[in-house]
Amino acid sequence: MEVSEFTSLNYYHRDLSWLLFNRRVIHEANDPSNPLLEQLRFLAIASSNLDEFFMVRVPSIQSLARLQPKAKDARTGWTQEEVLFKLYEINLNNTRLQYQYFNQIIEDLAQHQQFVKSVDELSETQLQEVDRFFYELLLPAVTPIGLDAYHAFPKLAEKKVHIFVQVRQENRIERAVIPLPPLFSRLHQLADEQTYLLVEELITKHLPELFVGWEIDHSFCFRITYDKDLEFREDTDEKLFTQMEEYIVERSKGLPSRLEISGTWSKEIEESVLILADLLQLKARDLYWVPGPLDLTFLFPFVDTLAKEFPGLVFPRFTGNTYKEKxxxxxxxxxxxxxxxxxxxxxxxxxxxxxxxxxxxxxxxxxxxxxxxxxxxxxxxxxxxxxxxxxxxxxxxxxxxxxxxxxxxxxxxxxxxxxxxxxxxxxxxxxxxxxxxxxxxxxxxxxxxxxxxxxxxxxxxxxxxxxxxxxxxxxxxxxxxxxxxxxxxxxxxxxxxxxxIAVSPNGIQHKLLEKIEDTMTHYQQTKQGAICFKMNSLTDKVVINKLYEASQVGVPIHLIVRGACCLKPGIPHLSEAIEVTSIVGRFLEHSRIYAFYTSEEDAEVWISSADIMTRNMLHRIEIATPVEKGPALDKLLTVLDAFKKDRKKAYLLTESGHFRRFTEDNSFSSQDYFMTNSQPQSEMILPFQTLDNPNLLSKIRKIWQSH
Structure with a gap:
């Protein structure tokens, strides 16, 4: 059995597996079948996804690392600190890939006479224009905040770009932060309507005007993500509505979970970065050097703006089939x-x-x-x-x-x-x-x-x-x-x-276990039968172990898992009969379908609001519903068959924890198929190794230098 950076024992780590899903989203920015502006949109989606990951999932791991430093994860046998370091390495690779694609797409946009430029690339006329914009509009809105004994360390806005500046006056060194003015677009469009400039670059160009009498040592842009997953404790003696109002206010007090720094690591600014990290109570493994502009979610409005002028660079408008009866x-x-x-x-x-x-x-x-x-x-x-x-x-x-x-x-x-x-x-x-x-x-x-x-x-x-x-x-x-x-x-x-119907807590898990057991019995008796599940995430250990049991008796199992998957296929004598694929495309695959086949044509199929995650099985009210024989079931089985055949937008999960594209020449895309068949006359469709060196900073520095 192969042990990789993603897994140990018989299970993948949920959060490392999720990072690989986000990598698949990033890869969509390099798929030529996606229009150019849609490629940019996928990069923005990946950034948005990662923000929520650092607001919800990472803080809980950081908290466990602080409170239980020697405790090991039940699925992988790793400590939480080991998990955080593996997460760091994977995410750095994701980020490098994301910005590689970003830079290429920006170059490609130039072929359409749309330019995202740096200050150094502007003409003299354009420089005069942006300087006027700075003095007339930006300068009055920009406020440097000193970081010294006479200024309270500010509560820096979450997910917003700030500029860190170190200034010098003879032997005196001071530091300040500048928040970007919130009501200005990150990308300033010049008068020619073809050229765009990041606002932080314009402010950085004019730092001497903001710190008159001081020499600028260095500056860099940074961004902070905060813990937004504070525990909500319900009080049965107080109205839940009131409790939730108080919780929303309290959640704004979460601790920082990530510090992003724009640019390439250098010894010159490392001290400033570590000072900032110390003020935020972050460790070196919480610092991410980003090789480009921070927060690519600014691409969402950028894409929407350009789409009006270049409709051919986005997906054509799609309207689904409207059912005729009203x-x-x-x-x-x-x-x-x-x-x-x-x-x-x-x-x-x-x-x-x-x-x-x-x-x-x-x-x-x-x-x-x-x-x-x-x-x-x-x-x-x-x-x-x-x-x-x-x-x-x-x-x-x-x-x-x-x-x-x-x-x-x-x-x-x-x-x-x-x-x-x-x-x-x-x-x-x-x-x-x-x-x-x-x-x-x-x-x-x-x-x-x-x-x-x-x-x-x-x-x-x-x-x-x-x-x-x-x-x-x-x-x-x-x-x-x-x-x-x-x-x-x-x-x-x-x-x-x-x-x-089956209802969670408990009910859906019990039903899934029962139906897997029935399929195993039927397969042992007839050598016929199979299981096919489609969901967003598969993390519940109880159901995973039952699927392992079914694989051991030979039941063919196809799992279509868009996001995190803790089940490990291809382990000899455990999961050899299990194939896991993941489909990432234009539409977010969100449906949950659980099918138990007795033959190639016959199956009992359930749809559900629940993914096979412990939280959904045990800690939520969820419903799973069987679809009875008839046209509805026929259609659902056809839908599931199309997902199983997808080779164009599907990835195969390997034993090492990597997802790879299928190598056979097959251009079938389930999403393309469904769009093609969704015409008015077709209302029913037919056919990562842990290091022993305790000096984390030295490890991190090596990674910075290598990226």
Missing amino acids: GPQLFQAIEKNDLLFHHPYDSFEVVLNFLEAAAEDPNTIAIKQTLYRMAPHSRVVKALKKAAAKGKQVTVLVELKARFDEENNLHWVQELEEAGCYVSYGLHQLKTHSKALLVVKKEGRQVKQYAHFGTGNYNEKTSSIYTDISLFTAKKEYVEDITAFFNYLSGYREVPHYQK
Whole structure:
């Protein structure tokens, strides 16, 4: 068994595995099948992803390293300090690759007469123009802050670029920081509308005007990421809404977790960097030298601006298939057959229409729905408010603890409550991550119920870029299950006994283990059967071990895991029958599908809001829903088959922990296939080694010099 920088024992480390996912995102910036501006957008996405990683995942490892320095990770046998150093090495390699691609794309943009230049590259006329901009607009907004005994060390803004300056006056040395003015764009567009200049370069050019009478020793740009994953402790004696308001304020006091420095390491500025790191209480392994401009998320507005002028340099506009039945006809169609939709290839409009039609229908007597992350100007919330205004009973379970959406959700809660909706926040210490919607109608003396189960949020904005599955059904067992589910969450009752669905905590894990066991038994008896799972992350050790058991009896297992994967394929006598692939493309692969085949054609398939992660299995309210035989299941199996065949956008996970492209000549892309088949007439688609040297700084310095 190979032991690599990514893994030890029989498991990959979750966070190192995630960094390899972010590397796959970075690689999309080097894929010629992606338009030029979309390549830039992938670099911005990777930067945004990494920011959240250092706001959420890394701080918990740093905390464990401080509190339990000798404790070892259960999956890999490494100490947390060893994990942090491995993480550091991998991320430095990712960053080097990211900026290599960035520089190449900026060069390529010059062929389209679009230039991102440094100050040294500007013409005399352009220099005069940007100097006027500095003196007239920037200078009044720029404030140097001294770092000495007479100035309190400032709370430096998170994720914002600052300039560190060391100045000298005879034998006196002082230091200061300059925050970039927040209301100015990072990229200043010159009058020719073709040339752009980073604002920090312009400020750096004019440092002598900001420190009159002082000699500039050196300067560099830096950026800080803070811990935003402070533990939220619920108090059952205080309203959760009030607790969450207080938590949002408290979270702003998190400790720094990362310091990024723009430029190449040099002995001249190392002392200043280490002084800054000491002030921030960061170690050398928390410092990242970035070979280019910091925070590539500034590329998001840059790409959007250029896309208007160069529409051929972005993906062509894509609109998914719109389901033909609307309003009452949609509900009639659901009564006849379960309906399954694959977003965004099938437009999310069908879900919005389902809810909006229910809100308008005078026969609707109740609507019940879970909400986790919602779009700005949410049509979902608007429909729920309208339903309440029309006298319908509207019950909404809003998850206030949805990370980084807490403030947004507090806003929606107030709106929903003011509109007359009954709002619940779920259960104590558990996040409600399930995606479910129930509509109840009364037609004469007959009550009819219609349910929607999804793998993604009720968010019309993200639904256009995330792939997800929707299932509509009016079948008795399903609507009875979801009725019991909502009553359990909104009131007081024992955990329901569900007829069809499985609900976490515990329920989905138990169901997956049961179905894997059944598939193993069937395979041993018939030599037929297989398992195929598609998800965002696979980290739950209990389910992983059960998959190892299934592999040992020969069950073929194909796992499609977009992000972190702790399961290690290809281990002799343990996981030889398991193949792990990862698809990264134009759309974010977000759907969760769990299939258990009894033959090549027949399978029991579940869709779920839950990834196979311990948090989802044991610490969240999640739903998994089986899709019964019929057109809906046929479509879902076809969707899953396309994912399994992908070789253009898929990567194969090797035993060493590396992901590699497939080598065979196969241009099949599942996402391209789905887009091609999403036409109005096709509403149903057919066919890293730990060093012993304790001197971390010397190790880090070597890495700096090598990069």
